[in-house]
Amino acid sequence: MKNERWIADALRQLSEQDLQRQLPPETPPVPRRTTVNFSSNDYLGLRRNPDVIRTAMAYLRRFGTSAGASRLLSGSLECHRELEELLAQFKGYPASLLFGSGYLANCGVVPALVGRGDVVVADRLVHASLVDSILLSGARLLRFRHNDPEHLDALLDKSVGRRKLVVTESVFSMDGDVAPLKEVVSVAVRHGAMVFVDEAHATGIFGREGSGLVCAESLCESVNISMGTLSKALASYGGFVCCSSAMKDFLINRARTFIYSTALPPPAAGAAIAALKWLKRHPDAGSLLLRRASLFRRRLASAGLNVGSGQSQIVPLIVGDNQNALVLAERLRREGLLVRAIRPPTVPPGTSRVRFSITLQMSPETLQECADIIIKAAQDIGLV
Ligand SMILES: Cc1ncc(COP(=O)(O)O)c(C=O)c1O
Known part of the structure; x- marks a missing residue:
């Protein structure tokens, strides 16, 4: 189409810099014996676990293929409550709230906590979904050097804002390194800032029964939001945050990606429930x-x-x-x-x-x- 000519130029530019992405050939449903898949986040290999599949199918039969609506309309099902209770217990928090994906959790929660006039200080290497969530919030974004609590301290010292929020991952998705969480959290607390930790890649792997690093480092009392995804080690789809009960009530009222999006499909909830139970049996x-x-x-x-x-x-x-x-x-x-x-x-x-x-x-x-x-x-x- 005439009004899309600019797209060809944009693609040519990406290609000239070796930066153009293309969808790879489809991954076969059952891996070929001759290939080893190093590109999957199914870290525990639970995606084809018979128990996980059986439970997903049981929830599919019992609750249907879709939740049918957002949670605040008619989409709140027993399986959501069951999974939220399990996740809160698993992570050592009073409450948990499900989102349609990890990306949606981040993009819903950060703009609910901060906005114009507030400051977010984020590790320089945080995931794209967190960067997007901060930009969406309208808060001022400052980035501290990767895993450098001293730089975080200096930025918090200099910054002025109504509310401050510190954002990091516990295990970084592209480098695989672990944040000095205790130090980061202690600096944030000293400055009276809230703390948001993305545990997408720690969940299921680090800590007791895979409960993650926030719990392993006994930081649940100081980390306001411990975010995770069901889509990696938990072999399902969906996102969640663990937090206080008051925070959960607040997010139900203010997190737009929760309010205005259809609730998690029941089979996805079932698969995650089975994966959490598997972790208990395989600590x-x-x-x-x-x-x-x-x-x-x-x-x-x-x-x-x-x-x-x-x-x-x-x-x-x-x-x-x-x-x-x-x-x-x-x-x-x-x-x-x-x-x-x-x-x-x-x-x-x-x-x-x-x-x-x-x-x-x-x-x-x-x-x-x-x-x-x-x-x-x-x-x-x-x-x-
Ligand atoms: C650190 C991090 N946070 C959030 C997400 C988003 O999670 P989801 O795939 O459930 O949308 C990802 C996924 O790649 C991630 O690596």
Whole structure:
């Protein structure tokens, strides 16, 4: 169409900078034996767990395919209350509130807490959904250096605002490193700021029975919002926050992505409920996964590859240049490793990478074999 000509120019520009994204070929429903999927956030491998599938189907039959409306209309079902109670208990909070996705949780909660005249101080590497949520709120955004509580302190000292909110992730999605949560929270509390922690990648993996780092570090009393998603280790879809009961009541009245969006589909609630129960029966699953990821990371590092300073199940191989990341990812895909090049704006310019998500479905032997393939490919391309 004539009025869409500008789109071709925009796409050409992206392509010239090796930044154009394309949908990859469809992932087969049942993984091929010959491929290892390093691009999945199904960290505990529960997406095909028979119990999770059975429970999702039971909730589908009992409650139907859809909630049919938002929670404030007729969409509030028993399965939502059941899941919220389980999540609050799991995370050690008085209350929990479900959202349609993790993205919607972030974009609903931050603008409910702050607005014009307020200040948000966020870690420089927080997820796009958090950046969007802050921009949507109209509050002033200041960014502290990644995992640097001293810089956070200095910014909070200088900033003036009606309310202040500190935002971080506990495990960073693209670097796989862990925030110094105790220090960050203590600085925020000293300044009277509220604290929002996104635990999307810690939930199910870190802490007792996978309850996350806020709980493991005994910070529930000081972290106002502990956010999580059902879409990663919990093998479902949807987002949630854990908070005080008063905060929950407030969010029900003020979080627009909660108020004006259809409630979570019952099968998604059922799958997450089954995953939470599975975690109770497998309390060591997260630490087993972390041990395997640590061996994999050490193997790559010992060959001279830059894998950052992470301690989680997410292992980045930072190559810097966009083109190098694309070439390495393509070579690894040809060798049967399902990986993607991660480029700006998802990561800062000059830090393009191939990101490996380790899941429990990968045995130590598979990980060892894959590490050898990655090292050989990196050497052939001249990255080490
Ligand atoms: C740190 C972080 N927060 C939030 C989200 C959004 O979660 P969801 O996929 O449930 O929308 C993601 C997903 O990629 C994430 O990595």
